[in-house]
Every structure is written in structure tokens, then in C-alpha cells.
Amino acid sequence: DCSGRNEEERLINYLFLEKKYNKELPPVEQHGDTVDVYLALTLSNLISLKEADETIVRIDHTWIDYRLSWNVSDNDAQFEVAYYSNVLVDPSGLCYWLPPAIFRSSCSINVNYFPFDWQNCTLNFTSLTYNAKEIRMLLKEDADEENKWTVEWIIIDPESFTENGEWEIIHRPAKRNTYKHIPMESNKHQDITFYLVIKRKPLFYIVNIIIPCVLISFLATFVYYLPADSKCPTLTHVTEKSLKPLSKGLVCFRYLMFIMVLVTVVVLNCVVVLNLHFRTPSTHVMTRWTKRFFLERLPRILHMSQPAEPEPQWDGALPRRSSSVG
Numbered sequence: 278d279c280s281g282r283n284e285e286e287r288l289i290n291y292l293f294l295e296k297k298y299n300k301e302l303p304p305v306e307q308h309g310d311t312v313d314v315y316l317a318l319t320l321s322n323l324i325s326l327k328e329a330d331e332t333i334v335r336i337d338h339t340w341i342d343y344r345l346s347w348n349v350s351d352n353d354a355q356f357e358v359a360y361y362s363n364v365l366v367d368p369s370g371l372c373y374w375l376p377p378a379i380f381r382s383s384c385s386i387n388v389n390y391f392p393f394d395w396q397n398c399t400l401n402f403t404s405l406t407y408n409a410k411e412i413r414m415l416l417k418e419d420a421d422e423e424n425k426w427t428v429e430w431i432i433i434d435p436e437s438f439t440e441n442g443e444w445e446i447i448h449r450p451a452k453r454n455t456y457k458h459i460p461m462e463s464n465k466h467q468d469i470t471f472y473l474v475i476k477r478k479p480l481f482y483i484v485n486i487i488i489p490c491v492l493i494s495f496l497a498t499f500v501y502y503l504p505a506d507s508k509c510p511t512l513t514h515v516t517e518k519s520l521k522p523l524s525k526g527l528v529c530f531r532y533l534m535f536i537m538v539l540v541t542v543v544v545l546n547c548v549v550v551l552n553l554h555f556r557t558p559s560t561h562v563m564t565r566w567t568k569r570f571f572l573e574r575l576p577r578i579l580h581m582s583q584p585a586e587p588e589p590q591w592d593g594a595l596p597r598r599s600s601s602v603g
Contacts, residue, residue: 292366303411304341304372311410315339316402317417318451318471319432321377323441339417341370390528392482395447396475403468409461414469416453431471443481448474490536497536497543 292298304312365373384398404412417428431449451471459466576583 303407304370309410312412313341313415314404314412315415315417316469317428317432318400319434320446320449320473321434321437322439323444323446323473323475339371339373341372392477392479392486394477396444396477398473398475400471400473401468402470403464405464408464409455409466414453414467416451416469431473441475443478444475445478446473447476448472486533490533494536494539497540 363374363376367373380400384396386396388394402414404414415427419426419428429451431451433446433449449472451469453467453469455467456465572583575581
């Protein structure tokens with residue numbers, strides 16, 4: 278253990294003191310060389326989606342710095358050096374940096390088909406300090422014993438990833454973009470874009486919004502099957518008013534507005550029906566225009582005839598009339 282620590286200390290002194298490593302200089306041997314920086318995104322948690330998308334991620338940065346390379350034969354042990362900025366360096370000069378972070382990215386939300394909507398949130402990475410002639414941004418490459426491939430997707434570690442209760446990840450591609458119409462001297466010539474396509478889990482909204490609205494719409498039409506003497510139609514819709522559905526999308530908002538208008542019309546209709554049903558000759562007098570419209574004009578339009586008055590019926594014998602003639 279002591280010899281291992283001594284070798285590590287000697288190696289760190291060799292890299293940073295004897296070779297006088299300067300972190301302010303780019304890791305290139307000659308002027309005009311380009312540094313290849315490989316990026317990969319590992320998703321640990323999708324926190325929430327509001328006006329901004331919040332995710333916990335780890336970004337893998339990999340590049341080669343020739344100044345941090347050493348000869349393995351000059352050291353008794355083979356190990357990787359941890360720089361003070363948490364960069365791992367191997368003997369070939371390969372630098373590996375894995376900084377965890379919480380990203381908040383603006384994401385345009387389209388909720389027209391709420392709660393059956395899906396959103397496409399992108400994370401765009403570029404270099405604001407160096408242009409495309411100084412560094413070349415690439416997607417991370419991975420390999421096994423036989424093949425080598427480019428990681429063109431967001432990495433999800435099943436051991437550390439936490440599922441979100443409201444959103445489900447359906448696609449997670451990654452793409453390297455180069456814009457030929459923009460000169461290489463500009464920092465907008467290249468970038469790495471990670472696409473996070475998520476879909477809303479609609480079960481909660483189906484149970485709490487859609488199903489109650491559908492039941493209320495059927496209940497509003499069945500009100501007319503209730504007799505007017507029961508006085509139940511108005512009570513039924515007062516119960517409905519206690520529900521406060523949440524309208525977040527355009528289509529859902531239209532449906533909720535239709536249900537509200539339908540229920541309002543039915544309630545007003547029930548109030549008018551009950552008002553007319555409980556009127557009696559002792560409390561109300563039929564106006565002249567009402568009598569003329571319903572008893573004269575409307576029956577003529579509907580080809581209805583006025584029913585004949587029934588003949589009076591007498592129980593028992595007719596009363597005997599008295600006269601002066603005996």
C-alpha cells in the first residue's frame with residue numbers, strides 16, 4: 278500500500294510539476310490540431326415537466342490529452358490518476374470526466390390532446406469558447422470484444438434510474454449536427470442534441486376527469502325521464518356542480534365546455550318545466566297570447582283537433598222535477 282501511494286505521488290508530481298501541466302492550454306501537440314470530444318448523456322431521473330423540463334443527468338466527456346500520458350513501464354503499478362476536477366486519466370492520455378448535474382431546459386408544451394399528449398424536449402450542447410476548428414464534438418463510442426459502435430441514444434442506467442409517476446419515456450435518440458452554411462469559425466457550426474420524447478400517463482386524468490364528465494353527460498339527458506313531481510332534476514345538477522374538473526388542453530377544454538353548456542341548458546329547461554307544472558288556476562292566470570297560441574294556432578299547425586267535452590254522468594236516479602200541473 279505504501280509503495281502504491283508513493284508511485285501514485287511520484288506520477289502526479291511528474292505530470293503536474295515536472296512536465297508543468299497548464300490547464301489553460303488546449304490539449305494539442307501542434308497549432309491547428311483539432312481535439313475530439315466525445316459526449317454521452319446518462320439519465321438518472323425525470324423530475325417533472327412544467328414550463329421547464331427538469332432532469333437529473335450525467336454527461337460523459339472523453340478526450341485525449343497527450344500531456345497527461347506516461348509510460349507504464351516507468352511505474353510499478355498500473356492505475357488511473359484522479360485529477361482534482363474529478364477527471365480520470367489513463368496512461369494513453371485519455372481523459373474521462375463525468376459531472377452529475379440537474380438540467381432545466383425550456384420545452385414548448387403542446388397540450389391540444391391532453392391527457393393523451395406527448396412532448397419532445399431536447400438538450401442541446403455546444404461549445405461557446407472553442408469553434409469547430411479547435412474541437413470536434415462527437416457522440417461517445419462504445420465497443421466490446423468484436424464490434425465498435427456509436428452511442429446514438431440517451432443512456433439509462435436501470436440500477437439508478439427512477440421512474441416518473443406522470444410521464445413515460447418512449448424515445449431517447451441522440452444526434453450530432455453540423456451546419457455547413459455556418460462557417461467553422463463560428464461556435465454554432467456544430468452541436469450535440471439529445472432528444473427526450475415523453476408520453477403522459479393518462480390513467481389519473483381518465484379516472485378523475487373524463488369518466489366523470491361522460492357520466493354527467495349521460496345523467497343530464499336522463500333527467501327528462503324523471504317525473505316532475507319528484508323535484509329531483511335540480512338536485513341532481515347541484516351535485517354535479519361540486520365537481521371541478523381541470524382543463525389543461527384545447528380538446529379537453531372544448532369537451533368540458535360542451536358538458537357545462539349542456540348541463541346549464543338542461544337545468545334551465547327543468548326549472549321552466551317545474552314552474553309550469555306546479556301552476557294552478559288559483560295562483561296563475563293564463564295570458565291571452567298564451568291561450569291563443571297553445572289553444573288556437575299551435576293545434577292548427579300540428580293538425581290537432583280540440584277534444585270534445587265529456588257528457589256529465591250522474592250516479593243514481595235523475596232528480597224529479599215538480600210542476601204546477603198535477
